[in-house]
Amino acid sequence: MANTGKITQLLNGTYDDPDGLGKQRVATRSLIIAPSLKGMESDLVKGLDFGRHISIVSDKTTHAVLGSRIEQALFGACHVQSIVLAEAPHPDDATVREIRNATQKADALIAIGSGTINDLCKFASAQDKKPYAVFATAPSMNGYTSVNAAITVNGHKKSLPAQAPRGAFFDLAILASAPARLIRSGLGDSLCRSTSQADWLLAHLLLDKPYRQLPYALLEDDEKQLFDQSAALMNGDIAVMERLVRTLVLSGFGTAIYGTSEPASQGEHLVSHYIDMLGDPKRPLVYHGEQIGVTTLSLARLQRSMLEKRPVLTADTETLASFVRRYGEALGHSCWDDFAHKRLNDRAVEKLNDRLASSWPDIVHRIEAISLKADYLERVLKAAGAPITPEEIYLPRPFYEQALLRSREIRNRYSFLDFAANSGRLEPALNTL
Numbered sequence: 001m002a003n004t005g006k007i008t009q010l011l012n013g014t015y016d017d018p019d020g021l022g023k024q025r026v027a028t029r030s031l032i033i034a035p036s037l038k039g040m041e042s043d044l045v046k047g048l049d050f051g052r053h054i055s056i057v058s059d060k061t062t063h064a065v066l067g068s069r070i071e072q073a074l075f076g077a078c079h080v081q082s083i084v085l086a087e088a089p090h091p092d093d094a095t096v097r098e099i100r101n102a103t104q105k106a107d108a109l110i111a112i113g114s115g116t117i118n119d120l121c122k123f124a125s126a127q128d129k130k131p132y133a134v135f136a137t138a139p140s141m142n143g144y145t146s147v148n149a150a151i152t153v154n155g156h157k158k159s160l161p162a163q164a165p166r167g168a169f170f171d172l173a174i175l176a177s178a179p180a181r182l183i184r185s186g187l188g189d190s191l192c193r194s195t196s197q198a199d200w201l202l203a204h205l206l207l208d209k210p211y212r213q214l215p216y217a218l219l220e221d222d223e224k225q226l227f228d229q230s231a232a233l234m235n236g237d238i239a240v241m242e243r244l245v246r247t248l249v250l251s252g253f254g255t256a257i258y259g260t261s262e263p264a265s266q267g268e269h270l271v272s273h274y275i276d277m278l279g280d281p282k283r284p285l286v287y288h289g290e291q292i293g294v295t296t297l298s299l300a301r302l303q304r305s306m307l308e309k310r311p312v313l314t315a316d317t318e319t320l321a322s323f324v325r326r327y328g329e330a331l332g333h334s335c336w337d338d339f340a341h342k343r344l345n346d347r348a349v350e351k352l353n354d355r356l357a358s359s360w361p362d363i364v365h366r367i368e369a370i371s372l373k374a375d376y377l378e379r380v381l382k383a384a385g386a387p388i389t390p391e392e393i394y395l396p397r398p399f400y401e402q403a404l405l406r407s408r409e410i411r412n413r414y415s416f417l418d419f420a421a422n423s424g425r426l427e428p429a430l431n432t433l
Contacts, residue, residue: 027164037171041073051107058112067112092152099124123149126163133167138182145252184386185289194372195299199266199415215254215263230384267415268295274407298433300374311423341412401430
């Protein structure tokens with residue numbers, strides 16, 4: 001059973017914060033990564049103090065993979081309500097309402113699945129102030145242990161406050177048998193550490209935004225070996241699978257300790273969210289991490305290009321009226337409410353240009369020190385057989401470039417997308433990203 005090192009320290013509150021903020025503990029009580037969890041399910045849930053009435057939420061696929069097994073294991077130990085959602089449920093406000101209505105009598109929820117099921121359950125349970133746990137069915141994303149949920153509200157995809165799982169359980173035999181695309185998705189979601197850290201560090205150095213080393217210190221033991229062994233991951237190597245799961249779990253814990261998704265979700269996720277919000281609804285299914293792998297390559301190229309020459313920033317000229325024209329009344333107002341907080345005016349631009357003039361070499365040095373080059377990231381994805389171009393994830397190049405240009409408008413996070421746009425260098429660079 002693999003439940004050692006940093007994970008154990010975070011669970012029991014003995015992890016030393018590299019930022020000097022003392023011992024760190026996560027809200028999750030129990031997290032198990034094991035070759036198999038078969039026969040352990042009832043004891044794992046019993047240790048969570050969930051009460052007698054438990055709703056187990058899955059979709060048709062995850063119910064067949066693991067949900068039925070969990071329900072049978074808990075039968076007799078508690079009152080089990082089986083909720084099986086339609087295939088490929090949407091992580092939106094309507095599905096959250098469906099789950100909340102169905103689980104009114106439950107003391108706790110158990111999610112059986114990965115990204116969408118986990119986000120729906122963590123958000124719905126938080127809204128109703130009920131605990132939840134998750135049994136993973138694929139190593140497809142880093143949100144299992146985070147305290148945020150990606151939920152679309154009135155067409156606007158947002159990262160909303162939710163809660164940590166009281167228990168998170170990973171059966172490596174189940175995860176290794178997941179579809180190859182879902183395994184590649186987890187790899188892709190791990191790949192963006194470099195670009196998201198660079199974006200977050202830029203906002204810190206340029207705008208004095210908060211920044212912490214802890215989320216990245218948690219990952220440093222596993223990242224290089226995972227990336228260098230991406231081919232072995234796809235060939236069923238359980239040790240590398242365990243490393244991927246540990247990376248995903250620790251990434252989620254990093255965001256949970258900080259309190260938002262900022263350490264792991266920046267410009268590359270904004271582009272992905274824009275695609276999800278405004279892309280062709282008839283587009284074939286693409287998993288979140290597959291998309292993040294492609295957008296990460298674009299952000300890595302943009303970041304490298306921006307660091308080659310000190311930019312001169314100019315003020316934003318967008319207005320609420322232009323947002324409404326572009327996105328419609330409801331979505332335009334919603335996006336503007338986020339964007340307006342980071343919109344640069346003439347006074348802010350003057351101050352930032354002074355800072356760039358005096359601190360540019362230090363900014364470049366610090367960001368380059370934590371970055372990974374796009375060609376290396378591309379080799380990691382290629383070795384795993386993952387998509388690397390927009391066309392491979394069914395995106396016409398003109399729409400993808402539109403997403404690169406406009407995605408900064410949907411959330412209040414200042415990234416290299418903003419940095420490039422504010423210097424007039426984003427649009428000319430689109431066809432190189």
